[in-house]
Amino acid sequence: MLARQRQELILDEIRRTGAVQVHALVGRLGVSDMTVRRDLDVLAKRGLVEKVYGGATSVVGRSTEEPGFEAKSVRALPQKEAICARAAGLIRPGTAIGVSAGTTTWTFARFLDDVPELTVVTNSIRVADALQRSGRTDRTVVLTGGVRTPSDALVGPVAVQTLRSLHLDVVFLGVHGMADGPGFTTPNLNESETDRALVEAGRRLVVLADHTKWGVVGISTIADLDEAHVLVTDDGIADDARELLADRVGELIIARTVADSGV
Known part of the structure; x- marks a missing residue:
């Protein structure tokens, strides 16, 4: 599975549940703990998720909030x-x-x-x-x-x-x-x-x-x-x-x- 595919799956899960845990993603995606953490780092740098201890959560949305291009x-x-x-x-x-x-x-x-x-x-x-x-x-x-x-x-x-x-x-x-x-x-x-x-x-x-x-x-x-x-x-x-x-x-x-x- 490509990195972009993994990251899209992670985003979909966060949109659905509001948060993800690293250990759960390791089992679901069949990749290493380090790979999941790298994917979360990429998504966080793009402003798509907020990293927390042991996983990530959705970025709190506001009616005036707009991520960069x-x-x-x-x-x-x-x-x-x-x-x-x-x-x-x-x-x-x-x-x-x-x-x-x-x-x-x-x-x-x-x-x-x-x-x-x-x-x-x-x-x-x-x-x-x-x-x-x-x-x-x-x-x-x-x-x-x-x-x-x-x-x-x-x-x-x-x-x-x-x-x-x-x-x-x-x-x-x-x-x-x-x-x-x-x-x-x-x-x-x-x-x-x-x-x-x-x-x-x-x-x-x-x-x-x-x-x-x-x-x-x-x-x-x-x-x-x-x-x-x-x-x-x-x-x-x-x-x-x-x-x-x-x-x-x-x-x-x-x-x-x-x-x-x-x-």
């Missing part, structure tokens, strides 16, 4: 890739799309290389860089402008004014959390108004959110669940959440995750 980029990576592959299949050549900032949408940008004649509007410097590196000459990438955040999103009045003057075919939105009631949320007040302007600029809204986002609530709502024409999530989503989401969003697409292989 690097920490988020490795969370649920196989799930994100499966989601993005399915979402890329929804795009027709020659259309104008919007792509929000975030690690899932950054992953999504790498799946657009086979779609010709796209115009992509984004408020994410990282998404724009990923799109430009593809080398396609039939693609137009538009950065909104605005105030740059630590996660390389462009936000504020300039970004909002730009988006309100545009008309996009489809908007692809990454979110911090999704829940019944609050809907699709973000922990960043500076980004929330910009995200809402992006949503309003599109004729259709496609939300990209892996199963770990369910039940997470940020401080500000971007859109209600029923505003999503399509929600693409992964097969780790709980049955009760799947039923609720299927009833609330326009279309629910479940991407099948293919686990990494290795020893």
Whole structure:
């Protein structure tokens, strides 16, 4: 089993129970005590867990808490890739799309290389860089402008004014959390108004959110669940959440995750 696979299993267990013990992980994963401790060190350095004596616990969540880009980029990576592959299949050549900032949408940008004649509007410097590196000459990438955040999103009045003057075919939105009631949320007040302007600029809204986002609530709502024409999530989503989401969003697409292989 690869280190990334072990660490994802550890994270899933912590999300499920709130804490893990080293000796229990040794038996479950079939690795040494030292290997488990190294995995916990890696996760702690990325801000994903809090190390305690004999194990680790979940990081106490707050509605304004947002891990850094690097920490988020490795969370649920196989799930994100499966989601993005399915979402890329929804795009027709020659259309104008919007792509929000975030690690899932950054992953999504790498799946657009086979779609010709796209115009992509984004408020994410990282998404724009990923799109430009593809080398396609039939693609137009538009950065909104605005105030740059630590996660390389462009936000504020300039970004909002730009988006309100545009008309996009489809908007692809990454979110911090999704829940019944609050809907699709973000922990960043500076980004929330910009995200809402992006949503309003599109004729259709496609939300990209892996199963770990369910039940997470940020401080500000971007859109209600029923505003999503399509929600693409992964097969780790709980049955009760799947039923609720299927009833609330326009279309629910479940991407099948293919686990990494290795020893």
